[in-house]
Amino acid sequence: MKVYGFAAAMACLVATSAGAQQLAPSPTLDAVKARGNIECGVHLGLPGFSFANDKGEWTGLDVDYCRSLAAAVLGDANKVKYTPTSVQQRWPILQSGQVDVLARNTTITFSRNATLGVNFQGINFYEGQTFVVRTKAKVNKVADLADATICVAAGSTEEKTAADWFRERNLKVTIINFQKNDDAISAYDQGRCDAYTAGIGALAGQRIKFKDPAEHQILTEIISNDPQGPVTRWGDERWQLIVRWVLNAQIASEAFGITSKNVDEMKAKSTNSEVRRILGVEGKFGDMMGLSNDWAYNIIKQVGNYGESYERTVGMGSALKLKRGANELWTKGGLLFTPAFQ
Amino acid sequence: MMTFLRDRKVRDILWQAAGAVVLVALVWFFVRNASENMVKAGIASGFQFLWRDSGIEVPFNLTGYRPSDTVLALLWTGIVNTLLVSAVSIVVATAIGFAVGLLRLSSNWLLSTLAGVYVEFVRNIPLLFFVLFWYFGVLAALPTPRESLSFLGVTFLNRRGLSIPTPNDLTGLRLSLLAIVVLVAAQWGLARWARARQARTGRDFPTWAVGFVTCGALPIVALVLGGAATSWDVPTLRGFNYRGGFVLVPEFVALFAALSTYTAGFIAEAVRGGILSVRQGQIDAARALGLTPGRIVRLVVIPLAMPVIIPPLTSQYLNLIKNSSFGAAIAYPEIVAVFMGSALVSTGQSIEIIAITLAIYLTLSLAVSLFMNWYDARHRMVTR
Numbered sequence: 001m002k003v004y005g006f007a008a009a010m011a012c013l014v015a016t017s018a019g020a021q022q023l024a025p026s027p028t029l030d031a032v033k034a035r036g037n038i039e040c041g042v043h044l045g046l047p048g049f050s051f052a053n054d055k056g057e058w059t060g061l062d063v064d065y066c067r068s069l070a071a072a073v074l075g076d077a078n079k080v081k082y083t084p085t086s087v088q089q090r091w092p093i094l095q096s097g098q099v100d101v102l103a104r105n106t107t108i109t110f111s112r113n114a115t116l117g118v119n120f121q122g123i124n125f126y127e128g129q130t131f132v133v134r135t136k137a138k139v140n141k142v143a144d145l146a147d148a149t150i151c152v153a154a155g156s157t158e159e160k161t162a163a164d165w166f167r168e169r170n171l172k173v174t175i176i177n178f179q180k181n182d183d184a185i186s187a188y189d190q191g192r193c194d195a196y197t198a199g200i201g202a203l204a205g206q207r208i209k210f211k212d213p214a215e216h217q218i219l220t221e222i223i224s225n226d227p228q229g230p231v232t233r234w235g236d237e238r239w240q241l242i243v244r245w246v247l248n249a250q251i252a253s254e255a256f257g258i259t260s261k262n263v264d265e266m267k268a269k270s271t272n273s274e275v276r277r278i279l280g281v282e283g284k285f286g287d288m289m290g291l292s293n294d295w296a297y298n299i300i301k302q303v304g305n306y307g308e309s310y311e312r313t314v315g316m317g318s319a320l321k322l323k324r325g326a327n328e329l330w331t332k333g334g335l336l337f338t339p340a341f342q
Numbered sequence: 343m344m345t346f347l348r349d350r351k352v353r354d355i356l357w358q359a360a361g362a363v364v365l366v367a368l369v370w371f372f373v374r375n376a377s378e379n380m381v382k383a384g385i386a387s388g389f390q391f392l393w394r395d396s397g398i399e400v401p402f403n404l405t406g407y408r409p410s411d412t413v414l415a416l417l418w419t420g421i422v423n424t425l426l427v428s429a430v431s432i433v434v435a436t437a438i439g440f441a442v443g444l445l446r447l448s449s450n451w452l453l454s455t456l457a458g459v460y461v462e463f464v465r466n467i468p469l470l471f472f473v474l475f476w477y478f479g480v481l482a483a484l485p486t487p488r489e490s491l492s493f494l495g496v497t498f499l500n501r502r503g504l505s506i507p508t509p510n511d512l513t514g515l516r517l518s519l520l521a522i523v524v525l526v527a528a529q530w531g532l533a534r535w536a537r538a539r540q541a542r543t544g545r546d547f548p549t550w551a552v553g554f555v556t557c558g559a560l561p562i563v564a565l566v567l568g569g570a571a572t573s574w575d576v577p578t579l580r581g582f583n584y585r586g587g588f589v590l591v592p593e594f595v596a597l598f599a600a601l602s603t604y605t606a607g608f609i610a611e612a613v614r615g616g617i618l619s620v621r622q623g624q625i626d627a628a629r630a631l632g633l634t635p636g637r638i639v640r641l642v643v644i645p646l647a648m649p650v651i652i653p654p655l656t657s658q659y660l661n662l663i664k665n666s667s668f669g670a671a672i673a674y675p676e677i678v679a680v681f682m683g684s685a686l687v688s689t690g691q692s693i694e695i696i697a698i699t700l701a702i703y704l705t706l707s708l709a710v711s712l713f714m715n716w717y718d719a720r721h722r723m724v725t726r
Contacts, residue, residue, distance in 0.1 A: 088687050095385060116690040117384030137582075147581040149401075149502055154679065155687025163399045163409050172585070174502075175399035176593075178673045179683055187673065190481045191501045192592070194582045234384035 023290045026238035028100055029073070037079040040066035041099035044084045044180070047205035048314040048322075049105050049125075058082050062103040064309040065124055065230055065247065067302070069101060072246045072295040077302040086180055087155045091116050094233060101243055105202060107157040107226040121244040123229040124306075126326035126335055127199035128222035129158050132207065135217045137194060142221050146171040151184040151193035153177070158197050161224045185209055199226060204320040225326075242289050248338040249278060249296040253305040255329055255338070260304040267297060274341045285341070306336070376693060391689040392417070398684045400675045402591045413685050420677040421702060427594060427676065428663045428706075431601035435662060436655075438602060439609025444639070446614050457610065464607030469665055472604050477596035477672040484592065487583050496576050504590040505577035509569075518568030522561040529553050593674035597666065605662045612654035616647035649722050656714040660707045677702060 032038055042050035042062055049060040058066075058080075067077040083099050094102045095117055106112075107127065108120040131150070133139045142165070152159045154177035166173045176193060178184035181202075188196035189210050198206065200222065207213050230247060232240050253259075256275050258266050267279045277283040279300075280293035287293060303309060310327060311317040328334025346352050380387045396416040399409050404426065407419040446457035464472075481501055485491060490500040498505045509515055529552075536547035577584035620643050628642040670679040677699055686695045 088683060091687070091690055092692055095383060111688075112690065115386035117380075145582075147583055147585060149583060151673075154673075154683045159399070159684065160397045160688065163397060167409065174401045174583075176401050176673050177399070177675075177679070177684055179670050179679065183671070183673070186478075187481070190478060191486055192481055235382075 024238050026236055026242075026290060028236045028239040029242065029290055032073055032100055036074065037081045038066060038070045038073065038101070039081050039083060039099045040069070041083050041085045041090055041093055041102040041104055042066065043104050044086055044182070046105060046181075046202055047208060048201065048318060048320040049205065050082070050084075050103070051205070052082075059313065061125060061309060061313040062105065064303055064313060065103045065250070066101070068250055068299040068309075069230075069243065069246050071298040071302045072249070072291060073242065075292065075294075075298055077298070087153050088179070091118070094118060094231060097233070100232075100239070102231040103229075104231075105199065105228050106231055107228055109157060117234045118231050119234060119240055121230050121232055121240060122247040123227040123336075124247055124250075125201060125228045127201050127226040127228050128326075129161055129197060129224040129226060130200045130203065130219045130222050131195040131197045132188075132203050132216050132218050133195045135215055139195070139217075139219065142219060142223055143169065143171065145173060145195055147173065148194035149174040149176060149192070151176050151178060151188040151196045153181045153184050153198070154179055156181075156198075157224075157226060158199070161226075162197050165223045181206070182209070199228075201314060201320070201322055204314070204322055208319065238290060242291065245289065246295075246299065248341075249299055250303075250306040250309065251329075251336050252278060252338045252341060253296065253300050254307040255331070258300050258305060259308060260300055260302075263297060263300045277341045380693070386689075386691060387694065388691075389694055391691055391694070394689070396685060396688070398680065398688065400680060402589070402594060402675055413689065416685055417677070417681050417698070420675060420680040423669075423674070423680075424663070424666050424676040425706075427597050427601065427669065427674065428666050431598050431605065431662055431666070432659055434598070434602040435605040435609055435658075438606035439658075440613050442606060442610035443613025443617065446610060447617055461607045461610050464604055465611075469600070469604055469668055470671060473597060473600040473668045473671055476600040477593065480592050480596045480599070487579065490579075490584070496574070498577055498579075498584050500584075501592065502583050502589065503592050504595075505584040505587050506590065507574040507576045507587045509572045510575055511572055514568040514572040515565075518561070518564035521564040525560055591674075593669065593672050596672055597669045597674045600668070601662055601665060605658050605665075608658050608661075609655060612651050612658065613647070615654070616651035617643055619650045620646045645721070649718065652714060652718045656711055659710050659714065663706050663710065664703060 040063075042058065042060075045051050046060070050058060050062045051060050052058050063080075063082070066080045066082070070079045071077040083093060085093050085099075085102075085104060090102055090104055090106065091112075093099055102118075103124075105125070105127070106120075108123070112118060113120060131139075131142060131145065133145070139145060146166075150162060150173055152162060152175055159175065159177055162173075163175055176184075176187070178187060181198070184196060185206055186209075187193060196203075196206075200218065203218050207216060207218065210216055230243055232243050252274075256272065256278070258275060258278070263279070266275055267281060270276060270279070270281075273282065277285055278296045280286055280295070280297055284293050286295045289295070292298075304312070307329075310324065314320045314322045315324065324332075324334060326335045328336065330337040347356075377387050392414045393412050395410060396413045397409050398416060400407055400416065400419050402423065403419045405415070405419045405422050407415050442457045442460055445453045446461065448454045448457070484499065484501045487500045487502055490498040492498050496507050532552060533549050536549045540546060575586045577587040577589075624642060624646060625638060628638045633641065666676055667678040669676040670683055673679065682695055682699050686692055689695070
């Protein structure tokens, strides 16, 4: 009798381990599923990246990332709770666990990675720092700003980059650091400064906040390359894995030509193994992360691939009209690529 | 054996000691817990960051700070800027506050109504609004650098601030400074002598008139002579802006104006309360002695009102120092802006930085309280 019982128990154990893969615990994923939404830290209001429109809906490239994550994890891109954060608030809010992920035009730097207890999970936008000046100031290149007064958001990478750039060239500038981007912008607009500095993508969006946008000109010279992407806390490796591969799925689906329009057709007909693995037809990749196997299908169906998202939020289909530039696939002369879906 | 516990004093001491031990243990527990959790989460902790390069520009500093200096130097620059704007604002707020408080009690209907309107207006508006109003108001009122207002061709006022010449060499000015010190000392001696003479003979001496000439006019002559002998770094328009000399930034002016006019409203009420506490009989007695109205206020009313005025005045000074942190909203580089803003974000060490900032404000406030208590004790009328 005892022998049978033991055998039955063993059989059960084998059956369980064969049926469902044992996954490392992920408190963040469990909390997200229990809560039924993703808590996403975004910018206070940056057109093109994260901006609440006149209907109160959040739109933008970073917002699309949050929506993709919700589509992958919860099957519904609308299950996101946005937490707008200032330059200073973003780290404590992420560190203390008030948000699950930060998608907030945040530049990846060594010291942030090494001292803040945060990990950067990839790049969703290559930003380059430049300046906006009054057209009548006749400034064509950054070096023309010698002796100028420059407004900047305190604690941003731009604050240090600008200070370093002019110091290395022995040019004297006065840098006025404001606590919020919007305060720096309005002080520049009021004539307190000759220039305002930020990323070229951010400036394209912020320009519409000026009293008379036509009076201002964004310099084309770039003084730094600031890669930006979603950020998570240290620990909970499985959550970090999900955050990383949701971004990869957005970019890979563009590379494989999967769009929100043809995704059903591709799922039914494609013979490409990588496409089939992304869309969950083979390989059961969702299971390996503790998600459903149509996680990437949901992203593409509900939000679209990276290219669609880019054109809609910051590209030619938006008010910002930014060219793809570095944010183009590597096969088309840009810098975007993903590891293999194998 | 436990009989000593029956002594109430012993028991009180024991209770207090136990309370202190619990408090220390609690603080120790929280500090240790926080630091352990931070190490686990990969967040840097400790105070080593204070000796790292700051890399942060400060547009207005009196300490000679440069971005290549340490975070500690940045903190010091922030402290100096906080102290500067607080000190100047306290002096001006006190002057305006006393004037408005006295005017509010004036028998002139127009003056007292105006003073009342001022107090009500100031007291019922949030300070942040006041600071932003002054800042954007000041900016909007000033011309662009190319259209600067010029005074004698050496001092220029525009949206980037007030550019004033600075001396390249201090010897000439040091001599005139020395002359001023000598004059002030002489005036002080004269005032003492005049008071002693008045006590002895009852005869008055025009100390104020003499003082106006020696302490007011002569230093200006000395400064002009000293200044003429010195070479100056005069601001000149180069490219975008005036370079050279010293620039008083509009952020300072706006914060100073906001803090002093705002706090003055509260000080005025403290002064009014103090003066109303002086009994009418004292004033009547002073009038009966034949004192002029100005002297009654200066020699009788204010000294009697001071013990009532000083405690609320101290609170207002403390409020003003703490309110100087509103400078962060308009980019005035005080402690909160440069240390809790820029340095915090670039190092990410929130707990340490906030603890240091708290300690600094606490020290400043305690120092002001101690001084005010000392002043009160020293000048309090001996009552019998």
